[in-house]
Amino acid sequence: MQKIKVKIPASPAASYTIAIGSNFLHTVLAQIKKLFPEKQLFLITDGNVAKTKNLKALLGKENIPKFVITPAGEKSKNIKTVIKIIETMEKQAFGRDTAVIALGGGTVGDMAGFVAAIYKRGVDVVQIPTTTVAQADSAIGGKTGVDSLISKNAFGSFKNPSAVFIDVSTLKTLNEKQFNAGLVESIKHALIADEKYFDFLKKNLNDILARKSKPLEYIAMKNCKIKASVIEEDPFEKNKRRSLNYGHTIGHAVESASNYKFLHGQSVAIGIIAANIIEQKLGLGGKERLEELKDIFEKLKINLEIPKSITKKQILDIISRDKKAVQKWPRFVLLEKTGKVLYRDGQYAHKVERNIVEETIDILINQ
Amino acid sequence: MQKIKVKIPASPAASYTIAIGSNFLHTVLAQIKKLFPEKQLFLITDGNVAKTKNLKALLGKENIPKFVITPAGEKSKNIKTVIKIIETMEKQAFGRDTAVIALGGGTVGDMAGFVAAIYKRGVDVVQIPTTTVAQADSAIGGKTGVDSLISKNAFGSFKNPSAVFIDVSTLKTLNEKQFNAGLVESIKHALIADEKYFDFLKKNLNDILARKSKPLEYIAMKNCKIKASVIEEDPFEKNKRRSLNYGHTIGHAVESASNYKFLHGQSVAIGIIAANIIEQKLGLGGKERLEELKDIFEKLKINLEIPKSITKKQILDIISRDKKAVQKWPRFVLLEKTGKVLYRDGQYAHKVERNIVEETIDILINQ
Numbered sequence: 260m261q262k263i264k265v266k267i268p269a270s271p272a273a274s275y276t277i278a279i280g281s282n283f284l285h286t287v288l289a290q291i292k293k294l295f296p297e298k299q300l301f302l303i304t305d306g307n308v309a310k311t312k313n314l315k316a317l318l319g320k321e322n323i324p325k326f327v328i329t330p331a332g333e334k335s336k337n338i339k340t341v342i343k344i345i346e347t348m349e350k351q352a353f354g355r356d357t358a359v360i361a362l363g364g365g366t367v368g369d370m371a372g373f374v375a376a377i378y379k380r381g382v383d384v385v386q387i388p389t390t391t392v393a394q395a396d397s398a399i400g401g402k403t404g405v406d407s408l409i410s411k412n413a414f415g416s417f418k419n420p421s422a423v424f425i426d427v428s429t430l431k432t433l434n435e436k437q438f439n440a441g442l443v444e445s446i447k448h449a450l451i452a453d454e455k456y457f458d459f460l461k462k463n464l465n466d467i468l469a470r471k472s473k474p475l476e477y478i479a480m481k482n483c484k485i486k487a488s489v490i491e492e493d494p495f496e497k498n499k500r501r502s503l504n505y506g507h508t509i510g511h512a513v514e515s516a517s518n519y520k521f522l523h524g525q526s527v528a529i530g531i532i533a534a535n536i537i538e539q540k541l542g543l544g545g546k547e548r549l550e551e552l553k554d555i556f557e558k559l560k561i562n563l564e565i566p567k568s569i570t571k572k573q574i575l576d577i578i579s580r581d582k583k584a585v586q587k588w589p590r591f592v593l594l595e596k597t598g599k600v601l602y603r604d605g606q607y608a609h610k611v612e613r614n615i616v617e618e619t620i621d622i623l624i625n626q
Numbered sequence: 627m628q629k630i631k632v633k634i635p636a637s638p639a640a641s642y643t644i645a646i647g648s649n650f651l652h653t654v655l656a657q658i659k660k661l662f663p664e665k666q667l668f669l670i671t672d673g674n675v676a677k678t679k680n681l682k683a684l685l686g687k688e689n690i691p692k693f694v695i696t697p698a699g700e701k702s703k704n705i706k707t708v709i710k711i712i713e714t715m716e717k718q719a720f721g722r723d724t725a726v727i728a729l730g731g732g733t734v735g736d737m738a739g740f741v742a743a744i745y746k747r748g749v750d751v752v753q754i755p756t757t758t759v760a761q762a763d764s765a766i767g768g769k770t771g772v773d774s775l776i777s778k779n780a781f782g783s784f785k786n787p788s789a790v791f792i793d794v795s796t797l798k799t800l801n802e803k804q805f806n807a808g809l810v811e812s813i814k815h816a817l818i819a820d821e822k823y824f825d826f827l828k829k830n831l832n833d834i835l836a837r838k839s840k841p842l843e844y845i846a847m848k849n850c851k852i853k854a855s856v857i858e859e860d861p862f863e864k865n866k867r868r869s870l871n872y873g874h875t876i877g878h879a880v881e882s883a884s885n886y887k888f889l890h891g892q893s894v895a896i897g898i899i900a901a902n903i904i905e906q907k908l909g910l911g912g913k914e915r916l917e918e919l920k921d922i923f924e925k926l927k928i929n930l931e932i933p934k935s936i937t938k939k940q941i942l943d944i945i946s947r948d949k950k951a952v953q954k955w956p957r958f959v960l961l962e963k964t965g966k967v968l969y970r971d972g973q974y975a976h977k978v979e980r981n982i983v984e985e986t987i988d989i990l991i992n993q
Contacts, residue, residue, distance in 0.1 A: 260646065263847065265790075266641050267786055271636050272635055273634040275632050276631055277629065279627065279630065280628060283627055349780055352947070380769070380782040380784060399632065404747065413745070415744060415746065415747040480630065483630045487632045491633045580719045580721075582746045583722060
């Protein structure tokens, strides 16, 4: 037997820019054209955004080929919609010289990122997030995922955007429930990385909820910086990037068990409470933080109650199929203290005994 | 407006190993387990391979979860089959700690590579090609593509295998037509890169057709070395990798116009003849080589005739939509001499005037 080694060359470092501000969406299309003068532009948005002034602000008097995802939201974030988008692009003879523009929330951003990752082996994508959750999280870092008929994010890839534009004024189009739930990702960032940022969020919550530009720009900037510093170190989620999944293991399970009736942020809030209970059970402390968190979530009017229709067995089943499960049992990101994730034995995500997880779910269900 | 730069770190150089030999398929599963001790294995193969002794040789007395693509062949190489495979993996709770094993020809390898690229944002893939075309070409280099309902390879990605095992004994299961057509990719490698290898193929054609292990191992090794040296220099097909498309521009068009009744190798043989006619028309020579090629293709019993049902207009239409077309006209890879592609003005693929291409198609159709 003979062996031949095939070298995969190193790929050089690169970068992309996130522009953050307010009331500048009407200048973005011109900026994209300047950045990608030779690309054909294809817009992906959804039925909700298409009704808002955000779409008008982006396009002005111009029109570019587009796909409007309907119905808007998680229910359309699946491989079937991806196929429809790609067929639309094919019919209009889009080639590899395409830049896909994503205008909308997490669903739009994930779908557009994944489409760009696999269309003719890869084209550019520009992210213009218009929700609190997308601006804080999904538009940055290149993780894309779309659902199968069976589970969440069964399909996906890592696809870095070529540029990101965050205009916090676009958030004015959100209803209260969406706006507030999306702030949970900001709270998560503060919890895992920056105690002072956590204090800022507590102190400025009223101004944030009033959607004042200054604090919104500040939290957009903090979120991007925290997320960027994590993913720069670990772009493919081998270890440190997993800290961004704080609250997401049980959070995703609850979201899935609710059949996506729970918003992502609401589910992650429950997952953060779950993580805190586990932390306390493992002797990591966090009792005081639990009170602070419950107080914040109350101000955000987030319902932490799990309805009777969701069972412990369901949640356990779902977490055993977690993408990052090892031998069908997930790893948990935990806090050592506010602003610092537990890093032990070289790992950012930890094995937690089954009985502790079961007890935690019991508490959540019966609270 | 504030700007934040997100760094995308360089990814380090890596490598994978191609093992080449004969009669060692029964040892491969143990080798894979040794290479990936913590991975869960999932096998993708097709209805044809499942009937051969190759599947038995790989598995021995073991059984691992698998998906058998039916019907075998190009007709199943589409996004619908990808969805079925991924749903099968989900139902069995495969996580990111999965290594997909591809046992089969080009369709199996492409499907498995693409599934591995997008399943839960990427898992490992091990390629075990069992056809002449897959061993020479598709199992190496990481290009994957699957069809939409509208066009070929509309979905795809670059996904390097983690390991490749080429056991030339597996080729004994192929029928004569398949075996012979797959050799055209070897001839292409010789033409673009190595005159001595071309001489070897001419001289040893009888032993190759008798499927003797020694010459088959030699050509597997040569093919891998030639392809590896090209893709190491240009993994994402920006320039030099395009030389691997020699004979493929008109070849693909004929294959498509035949509704995939022509085998890929047969189509590429016609494309190679077309390229040679263009070379002669452009004063690059190659008259003697044309005779050698016709002689080889005759020994391979490859029918170079284009049926009356395929028209010049059809071929011209298809090449104008080539993925790498510039202003709806393809670029052609051409030979300067046997073993050397024409490299001019920094390019490996060249503009050829429309009348020359039309005359060439006329000759092909009326030969």
